[in-house]
Amino acid sequence: MNAAATTHQHTNCLRCGRKLTSAKSCATGYGPTCQRKVREAARAEVIATYKPHQIAKAEELIEQGALIPLRPGIYLTPSSDGTQTYRTHRAACSCPAGIKGIHPCKHRIAAHILSLAA
Numbered sequence: 001m002n003a004a005a006t007t008h009q010h011t012n013c014l015r016c017g018r019k020l021t022s023a024k025s026c027a028t029g030y031g032p033t034c035q036r037k038v039r040e041a042a043r044a045e046v047i048a049t050y051k052p053h054q055i056a057k058a059e060e061l062i063e064q065g066a067l068i069p070l071r072p073g074i075y076l077t078p079s080s081d082g083t084q085t086y087r088t089h090r091a092a093c094s095c096p097a098g099i100k101g102i103h104p105c106k107h108r109i110a111a112h113i114l115s116l117a118a
């Protein structure tokens with residue numbers, strides 16, 4: 001886990017906005033119900049079309065509470081060293097890999113998973 005992820009504590013659920021009560025929820029940014037919905041979304045058939053190691057990285061980002069909803073379908077995601085923030089939609093991302101756009105980056109996959117759980 002990187003420093004940016006470990007230092008950030010959430011107070012409200014990133015999905016439904018309810019107040020988070022357990023220490024675990026505050027670390028991940030999702031209450032138990034929302035976390036389950038996100039996990040189910042990550043198992044959807046449409047997500048399985050991405051490469052497995054990319055899906056794993058996307059899930060890791062989500063479990064760190066790294067994707068902050070900005071507008072419906074648009075998320076702010078931190079770069080892996082925590083120095084930059086990207087704007088991510090499931091079809092586009094402002095990270096270097098996303099701008100190249102050859103393969104969907106982990107941010108886009110994570111945004112896709114979250115949009116399915118929305």
Ligand SMILES: [Zn+2]
Pocket residue numbers: 013014015016017018030031033034
């Ligand atoms: Zn929630």
Ligand SMILES: [Zn+2]
Pocket residue numbers: 086088093094095096097098105106107108
């Ligand atoms: Zn990206």
